[in-house]
Amino acid sequence: MRTLASAVFRSPAFPPLCLAGVLLAGLLIGIEPVGGDPDRLYRPIKAELARALAEGRLPFWTIHLGLGFPLVAESHAAAFYPPNWLLYRFLSVPAAYRLSMFLHYLLLVAATFAYARRLEIGPTGAAVAALSFGFCGFQSIHSSHEVFYHALAYLPLCLYLAEWFLAEGRGRGLVLLAIVYALQLSVGHFQIQSWTAGLVLLTGVWRLAGSPRLVGRVFGLLAALVWGGAIAAVQLGASWELARFVGFDRRSFADLAFFGFPPAHWVELFAPTLFRGIPGGPEASYWYSQGTTGYEACFYVGTIPLILAVIGLCSGRGRGRGRSFWVATSLASFIVAILPVLWLQGFAWVVTIPGMGLFRAPGRFLAIASLGLCLAAGRGLDSASGGGRTWPGLVLSWLFAAVAAWWGLSWCLRPDHASILGGDRLLLSLALTAASWVVATILIAATVRRRIGPGVLLAATALELGGLYYTSTTDWGWAIAVPEQSxxxxxxxxxxxxxxxxxxxxxxxxxxxxxxxxxxxxxxxxxxxxxxxxxxxxxxxxxxxxxxxxxxxxxxxxxxxxxxxxxxxxxxxxxxxxxxxxxVYKPPGAPPHANWRLVRYKDVMPQVRAATRARFAPDEPALIAGISYDLDPSVVWYLAKDRRKDPEPGATAARVVAWNGREATVEHDGPCDLVVNRTYYPGWSASIDDGPQRPVGRAELGVQVVHLPNAGTHRVRFSYRPTTLWPASWISAGALVLAMGGLAVEARRFVARGAS
Structure with a gap:
């Protein structure tokens, strides 16, 4: 045990992990992101997941979201993500949320470190790369978006496994890549997962250009990604069905092009605080004039990592793999991020590339550019601490700083920006920036002259990035108990x-x-x-x-x-x-405090009712008018296109005598329609008196309806089964069994080689 602990402390990965743990230590004592999506989206959805797990089930459908919702299909629930089964089954939701955040950030830092080492970046350089990527600008503004730091943790891990397989060709590399990619897919949202697949394949193609014999291994990478998708089929199938049902597979170009990165904000690399504290906050009119918000536009990696990145790019060919690949990839991702603002037609061509038209917010591509810069910083530290060419990079970085300072001042002091971006806020930002650059340069120069060790640069990087991380758009504070504290x-x-x-x-x-x-x-x-x-x-x-x-x-x-x-x-x-x-969300300019009211509505329509008359509207506006003003519970409204082959209701009396959420008993003296205030969605069916299951109908713009013929007392039983569940489950189960079998075979081979 002592030997193991000693090995951990001596590991070159320990310093960045230790620093990351210190920066995030507040999560372990109850400090967390407060408000925003964590409180209004992620923790509530996880609370519903936790209730389902406590009952020994998964929430394929929840009655606690609007008129009902296929919660498993809402990938933010990450209902098939194995760590969630443990965290949200055995811990309280706030504790599970914070611990999950803490562990995934550590995984992100560890995976980036491992990938940097695979690219032959030195231990301390890999540590700087890992820490700067873990707390860069992208991470700071998305620390309120659980799905991003969860999914992003697996991106460098997948790239590490891809490089390992390309170099050694071992089958276990493919199996592990498939499993890790499946884990990333089960986290949900799928935008970062699409980048991961693209980068893995591009890595293979890039290597193939220099070594044509790798063609089989490149196809192996493709097979591993498909295999991972098969393991996660149960999640992908449900989410794809929901996306198609609500039209998210055909978003408008305006939706896809919004949330780009303003090209003029490139100076944020030089001055990370330049666009913070803008009057009106991250959703001020200034941000919308730039086609984005402060919640989506941020690009920095820290002053020391930036200078080191320039040194790394200027230090000649150097040693290590992936250098030219990441230069090209970073440049391409930066161009995609700024393209909607810079050249709208060019971005229109980009979204015609298969897969590129599925996700909005092109500014998020800066996560890839940030990773490239952080890896370059690692190479720069190798050069600075190993006697490489450092001074040209230092000079060039200060030339970059001079141009950026001139550009930033010109932008902030423009007549249409001066009242928003200028003033004391600008002076403070420039003063902090100047101090950071002077200190960073002194520390790097001292490292080059061997006056200090490279570990000092790592600690200074953590100090700066930690300060920037906690002063970004996310509001941090002590956990708020809901409903107790309200x-x-x-x-x-x-x-x-x-x-x-x-x-x-x-x-x-x-x-x-x-x-x-x-x-x-x-x-x-x-x-x-x-x-x-x-x-x-x-x-x-x-x-x-x-x-x-x-x-x-x-x-x-x-x-x-x-x-x-x-x-x-x-x-x-x-x-x-x-x-x-x-x-609670407040639009810009809203007063910070309100006199809150809790009210109760009277004469509310019941969850289920028997309608004896039907009315038909020619279009949606007419239907909305009808259901808004006609509150007779005996009337059901339909769009004309939803008219069924069943006869119209004609009973003179009908009533629901029993209802338990899944089964209704109805007494009626003629044909009637049973209307359930529950979302009409694929997979819902109903049987009458234990007869055959038939899909429910659609009424009143999207609630369920079942026609009851004749007269008498009838029992209607409703059931929900996701249409993709069984085929996707068989695919997932088969792919997972194959992966486990592959790991077992590789383990036996490893043991056999060790014994021989």
Whole structure:
């Protein structure tokens, strides 16, 4: 045991991991990202996952998001990601979230270190590369986006395995690559996963250009990626079905082109704080004028790593692999990131490349450029500490700094920018930048002259990047208990017969098993939820059509930031709420505090009802008008195109005498339609009196309906089975068994070689 501990402490990977652990130590004592997507999306969804895991199941469907939602298909839940089964089954949701964040950052640093070493970068250089990539600008603005730092941790690990297989051709390299890529896919979102697959294949093609005999191994990389996709088929199939159902497989060009990186912001490499503290915050009008927001545009790797990267690029051919590959890849990814702002037609051509039109926010490609710069920094430190050519790089880096300073001042002091980007904020940023560059240059020069060891540069890098990381767009603070620390939410949790909750809460009610009326998810929720999205604002919810829609779709409570006047509303709590002030989204210019109200809606339509009359609308506007103002529960509305072959309802009396969420008993004296306020979605079917299962129908813009013929008392049983579940499960199971078998075979061969 002592020998193992000694080996760990002596490992060259220990310093960057130790520094990363120190920077993130707050996560272990209860400090976490507060507000934003962590509180309004990720932790609520994980709370629903945790409830399902505690019951020994996966949440293929949840009743706690709007009118119902296929939660497994919402890949942000990462329901098939094995670490989540442990973390969210045995820990509280806040503790599991923080520990998961801590461990994935350590994995990111360790994987980047291993990949840098595979590229023959020295131990300390690899440590600088790993630490600077782990806490670069991309990581700082996306520290509130769980899926990014989870998925990104596997990117350098996949590249490491690809390089290992290309160099040695061992079968276990392919098996491990397939398993690791499957793990990355099961994290969800899939944008970083698409980069990973592309970079793995490009690595193989790049190596093939210098060594044609590797053609078989390049095809092996492709096979491993396909194999990994097969292992993750159960997640991919469900998510692809949801994406197609809500139209995310055919996004508009305007949606794809937004969130690019403003070309003028390249000076952020030189001055990371230059565009922080802009009046109005990360969503100020300045950001939108640049085609992005401060939550999506950030590009720096730290002052010391940047200077070292320039040194690494100027130090000649040097030793090690991947140098030219990463120069080309970094440049290409930077061009893609700025292209929507720089040349819109050029970006239009880019999105015609297969796969490039599936994901928005091209500015995120800067993660790849950042990795390339960090690897170059590692090579630069090798050169600086090993007697290589350092001074040309130092001179060139200061020339870069001079040009960047001139450009930054020119941009910030433009007449249309001076009031936003200038003033004391600009002076402070330039002062901090100048100090950072002077200190960084002194430390690098001292390293070159052997006055200090390269470990000092590593520590200084951690200090700067840590300061930048915690002062970025993510709000950090002590964990907030929901609903306990919110007077409004605590009162809501005490209410009985809570249906759906309208208002500004996004997914916060999920934390205590209540149901937000409009799901805040990565995918657009299916209809009729887009109607309910408009009613998150108090002004819209207070209109006659807004009140009608809320009642029709089962909204029993609302949480609002001001008075709501309506005879059909009862106010049950009024007062300040510091927790909601902090967690709820506020548009730029909104007051920081509100007098919050919890209200109860009266005369809400039931979850299930028997309709005796049908009305048909020629188009969606007419249908919306009908369901907004006609609140007769005995009437069901259809779009004309949804007219079925079944006869129209004609009963004079019909009522639901029992309902348990999956089974309804209906008494009726003639044909009627059973309407369930639940999202119409593929996989839902119903049987009447244990008859054959038939797909449910679609009514009222997206809820379920079943026609009951004749008269009498009938029992209707509903069931949900994802349409992709069984074929995808067989594919995943077969691919996983094959992978486990491959690992077993490789292990036996390894043992046999050792014995011989």
């Amino acid at each position: 007077p409004v939410l605590a009162r809501l949790a005490e209410e009985r017969d809570v249906g759906r909750v309208a208002g500004l809460l996004h997914d916060l009610p999920l934390r205590f098993a209540a149901t937000p009326a409009y799901p805040h998810t990565g995918f657009a929720p299916p209809p009729p939820h887009p109607l309910l999205e408009q009613l998150e604002q108090r002004a819209a919810a207070g209109t006659p059509w807004g009140r009608g829609l809320l009642r029709r779709f089962g909204v029993t409570h609302g949480v609002w930031d001001g008075p709501v006047d309506d005879d059909g509303i009862e106010t049950i709590h009024t007062g300040p709420d510091a927790t909601l002030d902090r967690l």
